[in-house]
Amino acid sequence: MGVLVCAGAQMTCSFGTAPSALVVPPVNKVLAGAPAANIMDFKPNANVPPFAMCNSVANPATKRPPPVLFTPAPCVPVPAGPWKPGCPKVLIGGMPAVDNTCMLNCAWGGVITVVNPGQTTVMD
Numbered sequence: 001m002g003v004l005v006c007a008g009a010q011m012t013c014s015f016g017t018a019p020s021a022l023v024v025p026p027v028n029k030v031l032a033g034a035p036a037a038n039i040m041d042f043k044p045n046a047n048v049p050p051f052a053m054c055n056s057v058a059n060p061a062t063k064r065p066p067p068v069l070f071t072p073a074p075c076v077p078v079p080a081g082p083w084k085p086g087c088p089k090v091l092i093g094g095m096p097a098v099d100n101t102c103m104l105n106c107a108w109g110g111v112i113t114v115v116n117p118g119q120t121t122v123m124d
Contacts, residue, residue, distance in 0.1 A: 001087050002099035002117075006034035009100075009118035015059075015110035016051025016075050022118070023047050027093060033119055038095035039082040042104055048112065050075035059108040078107035 007024035023046065024035040041047040053072040054062060061073035083104055086096030104112040 001090065001097075002101040003119065004090070004117065005037045005098040005100060005102070005114055006118035007037075008034060009037070009114055010116035011048070011051075011112055012115050013051040013054075013075070013077070013106060013110040013112045015054050015056040015106070015108065017055065017072065018052035019115065020049045020051050022114075023049065036092045037083070037098040038092040039084075039086040039098060039102070040093075040095050041098065042079040042082050044077045044079060048077045048079055048104070050077060051110075051112075054108060054110075056106075056108040056110055077112070079112070080105045080107045 009022040010019045011022055012019050022037060024037045024041055026035050052075055054075040055072050057070055062070055064071050083098045083102040086102060087099050088096045090097040100114045100117040106112060
């Protein structure tokens with residue numbers, strides 16, 4: 001298992017223009033630190049805020065009439081299902097935990113990944 005993902009973790013989308021911070025409900029409290037994410041923490045805006053602008057040609061909001069054809073549009077994440085693959089041996093709120101190797105697919109073709117899990121491990 002990688003590093004557990006917590007509230008405030010930095011994420012990027014392959015079609016977004018800026019990173020975003022994961023929002024995790026306080027009910028996902030663990031022994032210490034910030035609430036930890038589970039695979040069901042993928043709701044647009046509630047858990048996954050926008051990534052500034054979207055550059056996906058699959059997003060209908062980016063399509064323009066000729067001669068321009070394409071212009072970046074404000075990002076509205078549309079996760080196409082829960083975080084994958086999850087950590088089935090670690091349950092948070094009864095669901096598999098999210099670690100820094102998990103990803104989300106956006107309906108517009110983007111891949112959302114964790115770039116900073118929101119916590120660090122200290123080695124002696």
